[in-house]
Amino acid sequence: MPNNFITNNKQQKTLKGRLNTLISISDELKFLVGYFYFSGWSDIYLSLQKNPQQKLKLLVGLQVCNYLGNIIEYAEQGEEDSSRDEEFQKYLVSLGFALNNEEMDTEDFYNQVGFFVQMVEEDRLEIRKTENPNHSKLYLFNLNEDQAEKQGMLGQFITGSSNLTRSGLHNQEEFNVEIKDYGYAEAVQYFDELWERATPITEHLENRKILIDFIKNKTQVATITPFEAYCLVIKTYLDLQNQENEEVDLDSLLEKIDLKKFSYQSDAVNQAIQMIKEHNGCIIADVVGLGKSVIASMIARQMNKRGIIICPPGLMGDAEKKDSGWWEYLEKFGLHNWQVYSRGKIDQIADNIEGRDFEVVIVDEAHYFRNQDTADYEALSMICRGKKVILLSATPFNNSPADIFSLLKLFIVPGKSTISLEDNLAGKFSRLNYEYKQLSVIFKNWNSTDDKKRKQAENIYTTIIDENLPIDIKKVKAQTQRLSNDIKRIISPVVIRRNRLDLKQDYVYANEIGELSVVKDPEEVFYYLDREQDEFYDNIISKYFAENGVFTGAIYQPFSYEKILSDKLDEFGNRQYNQQKNLYDFMRRILVKRFESSFGSFEKSIERFLQVHLLVKDFIDKTGKFILDRSFIDRIKDFEIEDIEANLEKYAAGDLKRKTPKNNEVYDISTFQRRQEFLDDIDSDIQLFEAIQKRLKDLKLVEKDPKQEEIIKKIKHLLVNEPDRKIILFSEYVDTIHHLEKRFRKEFGNNVLICDGKVSKELAKNLNSDFNAQYKGSKTNHFKILLTSDKLSEGFNLNRAGVIINYDIPWNPTRVIQRVGRINRIGSKVYDELFILNFFPSLKGADIVKSREIAQQKMFLIHNALGEDAKIFDEDEKPTAAALGAKINSNPQEEGEVNTITKIRNLYADLQKKHPEIIAKISQLPPRVKTAKSYPEYELNILRRKGLSLFAQTLGKEENRVIREIDFEDLLQKIACAIDEPTLKLSSVFWNLYEEIKEFKPKYKMGRSEISLEQKAEANLKKSLRILKDLNFENLNFIQMLIKDLRHYHTLSTKSIRRIGAQELSDDKKSIRYFLEEIAYLKQHLGESYLDDIESRTKGRNKEVIIAIENNDLKELFH
CATH class of the missing domain: 3.40.50.300 (P-loop containing nucleotide triphosphate hydrolases)
Structure with missing residues (x-):
């Protein structure tokens, strides 16, 4: 290869090397480039610094812009009548894109940009923008006097493909030619002609001042005070919360339908619209009485799309008159192409969803669908797939992490999360749920009289809490609170929640809501039992239906009689045992609660329980078998209270006589290891119910209640x-x-x-x-x-x-x-x-x-x-x-505490009033600004953004060098300061820690039970591909799609996964037929290409640092 070719090939010379060599022997430089990217500045910085008398004329031929997070060049033809001032302003905008590019967020740039400003101030660097777009790359070197005499030439030049960027100078292969022996004068003339017609950027004093001020105050190297940084963090939080939407004039609509306008509701609408655009859904979680239905209706109207509402049957309203319930809201808000459905018919909606063109789903009282392992949740999941989802619930936080995750999963893709810094939301919640269960075991058993249970609690305590025994329950409680805070922080990007205290204290809302009613403390009212009634009352509670009481509940837990229980049950056996034990406890507690409610209600329950037990006994006597409905056990906690006994009656009267092996567990009594005890316990429970019936009648508790x-x-x-x-x-x-x-x-x-x-x-x-x-x-x-x-x-x-x-x-x-x-x-x-x-x-x-x-x-x-x-x-x-x-008897008014959004709204309003000049300044700042202040201990605090979500992280050093995600309020506490707080220099460790926190990617593992179930499902799917391949089975592509979902997206409900993995697939026809039925069901309800939409809307979102605030330990700084 000729010696004057420069390709950046590792075996050849690089343009960076040649530029630095030629800069060192030149007294004037003239560079024509597409754009002056500062990534190339660091590569020539030292050479320019060593030649203080050297001048550089920089001619820029193109503009740049930010496109999808990347800086690209583009040619903008100037308007014929555009002034040089207008061209200068365009250049500033372009310069902002270049200087505020994330690629420039480095220690080198932060330290070297000052030299760039110095060269401009000293007239060593002149910049002009070409009159017309120009994509040429030309590097002219006017040799100093010694070199000109030594080489016998005035100068030389390089031309080719390389821009003045890190990539162009050495990181990627290019093609450039260094020319010494001809054309230098002509190249200089070409440059000078372009220079004369170009727009000056740095030569006019006023423009130079504007340029330098722009670099110092409106780029990511801007110097800001700790107080300004504090204000910027607050403003950033609110800016993302207060996105305006003007698609529909809601004020006029509310006036038309005679509904009073409240700012807290219209603000919620704007927030929700942004959440839905960003995350595909939201949760409206305002406390009872704040108008969640009105807010949801306003959102629906604003979105201007077709939709459906799924709600408890009692909230549907009159579909004909449209004067009550949800039908009234649809009528009032002009949502005429919407439909209302009862959640009691959720399976029917899912079965008939194909071909319906609705785009939005509103789910009222959404906490009902908290269990992924139920048919109702599976149906709702299929309905919501690919739709915009609005969940209404006043109690989203009163549940386990698994319950909350179930709600999120209705619109968030767990494997490609938009609400967490890491993509794997499923793994994150699996870890949280595991810890929640472990803490629950400690709470339940820490002072148990059962040595085995207490020891289990102690082992978990030393592992989870990492403290020595004895158990300090306050520390367990503190850990539980941290867990709760973690969950609230994770879901905050998609949750809108205000309580009455928020409305009372908000600087805007308080003026609108007026005075609220005062809820008085509850009044106790006593009713009186005679001695016999009192004795019977206590026997029911503490003797008959207490834990380990007279009532055995044998028909609800046949598994306990079928086998001699040991610690060596497999996963399926453990699941059966626990489910049936829970069913027994559930039925026992129902009887206690109905007894306390009213003697009439209790009498009805005893009558039903007796009837069920008699039917079961008769069935066992005739067949020697017993049947337990698995689907009933799965759904027991989601039934309405009144439905439970009705379902039991239906089961005893009809289901016992039907063979439905898919849902029912059939027990052969002759194989029970505790057969006689099972039969005796059923007889004992029948005798108990009959005795209670007689006693209720004798004491006249129903007749004369x-x-x-x-x-x-x-x-x-x-x-x-x-x-x-x-x-x-x-x-x-x-x-x-x-x-x-x-x-x-x-x-x-x-x-x-x-x-x-x-x-x-x-x-x-x-x-x-x-x-x-x-x-x-x-x-x-x-x-x-x-x-x-x-x-x-x-x-x-x-x-x-x-x-x-x-x-x-x-x-x-x-x-x-x-x-x-x-x-x-x-x-x-x-x-x-x-x-x-x-x-x-x-x-x-x-x-x-x-x-x-x-x-x-x-x-x-x-x-x-x-x-x-x-x-x-x-x-x-x-x-x-x-x-x-x-x-x-305490007052039940749900006030809780003032929410973060309310505190910040009030705080920012106060800052705007007291410091408008600071608010004006920080409004011009780009992302990635940095500052430092004093603090009792060292911490690097970072506010990051992913899409429209904000995340606060903190990192210490040495023994505290652990990256933690913290609550926004915790961040504010760490960075809060007075207006006169001194600005410190960034410490020597700042940049290393800063890069560490930017590159950090947390990893979470799924819990063992989730892994086990998903592994079984994937194993069956893989095995089915081998079995069915030779049969030319039409659903092979769909099976491969299910495998892809299990591995990367995690969108299937637990119930759907259990369909695939509950029973191990074998080669016999019955097993294959059952498996194919489940595959066909999923294909029908999910859609043949259901992952296509998911993949299209889960493309990665850019993550960027908004601000870094270093808390420096002054004692250490001056040590």
Whole structure:
């Protein structure tokens, strides 16, 4: 190869080497380049520094822009009448793209850009922009006097393909020619002619000042104070929250439909629209009473797409009149191409989804779909696939990490997450759920009397908490809180949640919502049992249906009798044992809770349980077999309470006689290792139910119910003293409402409205006209009392009532909050004060103090019987009867704490008021600015962005050199400072740590159970490819797609994965047929090419650092 060719080949010379050599022997340089990329500056920086008398004329031929995160050149033909000032401004914009490129976020550039500014200030560097676009690359070297005399020439030049970039100078192969012996004068003339016509960038003093100011204050090397950095972090957070959308004039729409405008709702709409664009969905999680349905309707209108709503059947409303429920919202907001469906028919929707052209899915009370391993969740997952998803839930945080992940999975692709820095959200939540389960074991068993359980808790404690024994439960609680904070931080990019405290304290919202009603502390109301009734009451709770009580629940746990249990059960055996044990506990607790609710409800349950047991016994006597419905066990926790017993009756009456091996587990009693004990225990339970029936009748607890008598007396008193105040009585059970109905009709006549779980058109009309203060139709006053199950505790406005009566003991504070939320509505205050009444059993003849003591003791017995079903106490609290009573009777108003967004909105408003000049300055700053300040210990704090999501990270040094993702509020605490906080130099370790944190990629492993299930599914899929390949099976491509999903995307629900992997695929025809049926089902519901859409919308999002703030330990700096 000729010696004057420069290709950057490793075996040949590089352009970087030749430029530096020629710079060192020249007194003037003239460079014509497409654009002056600063990545090349560092390669010639030292040579220029060593020649202080040298001048460089830089002629730039093109503009640059940022395209998809990359800097590219482009030719912009100047307007004929454009002025040189306009051309200068265009150059500044282009310079901003070049200097603020992430490639320039290096120590070299940060340190060397100052020399660039110095050369401009000293007139050593002149820059001009060519009159017309020019893509030439020409490097002219006017040799110094010694070299010119020595070489016998004035200069030489290089031309070719290389731009003045790191890539062009040495990182990639190019083709350039160094020319010495001819054409130098002509090349200089060509350059000079272009130079004369070009737009000066640095020569005019005013432009030079603007350029230098631009570099110093509007690029990533800008010098900013710690206080300015603090303000920038706050502003960045709010800018991403407050994205404006103007597709629909919501103000005019709200005025048209006579709904009051609240800024907190319109702000939520704007935030949600951005979340949906970025993440494909969002969760509206405002507390009860803040109008989640209105917000969702506004979002739907703003999106201007077709959609469906899936909600509890009681919230659907009247599809014909469209004057209630969701149908009313659709009518009001002009969503005429939307449909409303009951979640009770979710499987039917999924079965008929093919060909429907809706684009948006709103799921009301979305927390119902928290279990991935159910048919309902699987159906919803298939419905939501490829759609925009809006989930409504006031209680998204009251669940395990697995439950929350299930909701996220309805619109986030877990293997390509948009809400976490790392892509693998599935692995992250698997780790969180594993830790959650481990901590739960500690809480449950740390002070157990069972040595084995206690030792298990201690082993986990020393591993997870990393502390020596004995167990400090406060440290376990602190770790649990950190886990909770981690989850809230992870899901924050897709969650909108405000409570009443937020609205009261927000500088804008507080002026709009007006004064809210005051919820008074609950009033205790006692009903009185005689001695015999009292004894029976205590026996039911602490003897018959207590844990390890008389009731054996044999028919719910046949697996325990089939085998002699040991620690060596395989995974399937463990799953069976735990499921059936949980089913028994669940049924036992139902009986306790229904007994506490009402004697009428309890009598109905005993009747049903007895009937089921008799049918089971008869079936065993006739066939020698027993059948347990696996699908019933899987769905037990997701059934409505009233549905559980109905399903049991249906199962006993019909399903026992049908052979449905796909869903049913068939047990041959003759093979049971504890056969006689199983039969005896069934007989024992039958005898128990019959004895209870007799005792209820003898004590006349249903016929002359003392609790019912007391409630009627109390309501009569309320109606006399508060005649204008309507009353709502809530019970968890429809049977309790039916039990009360007859007597209430007798005492209060037509003043009583009954809701027994089914919201008919007539009932919906009466609820609106008589109990909804916001109803726009004709209001009536026919009813004073509403008896209802918890069907009405969600989604209804009932704020013309001013009293809530909890007829059952309110074990679940969230449920009480939901009940009170029906009458405590934002923007429609009716009463200054709202009343709550709680009912408790006591003993005849006791005074008020003694009555409270007796009631507390009975509540404590029930609490112990219910176990985890009534989790009232924190783990570090000592359970006592008195403490239980205090907790249950505490005010249920859900205030919580002020959310981060509210604190930051108020903080930023204050900063704007006090420091408008700083807000103006930071508004001009690009990403990746840096500063340093003093702090008690060293920390490097980074705010990063991925798409529209922000992430705060911190890194210490030496023994604290661990990269941690922290809450945004924690970041603010670390960087908060006064306006006069001194700016320190970046420390000697800054750049190494900065690069480390930028390159950091956390890795998470799936939990063993998830891996096991997915591995089994993938193994079956792989095996099916081998088996079916020779049969020319048409679904081979779909099977390969499922494998790809399992490996990279993790979108399948646990239920769908279990379809594939629950049973090991074998070569026999029955196994293959069953497997192919499941594959066909998935293909029908997922779609033949379901991954195509997922792959198209999960392309990587750029991650960039917004700001770095170094907290320096001053003691160390001056050591």
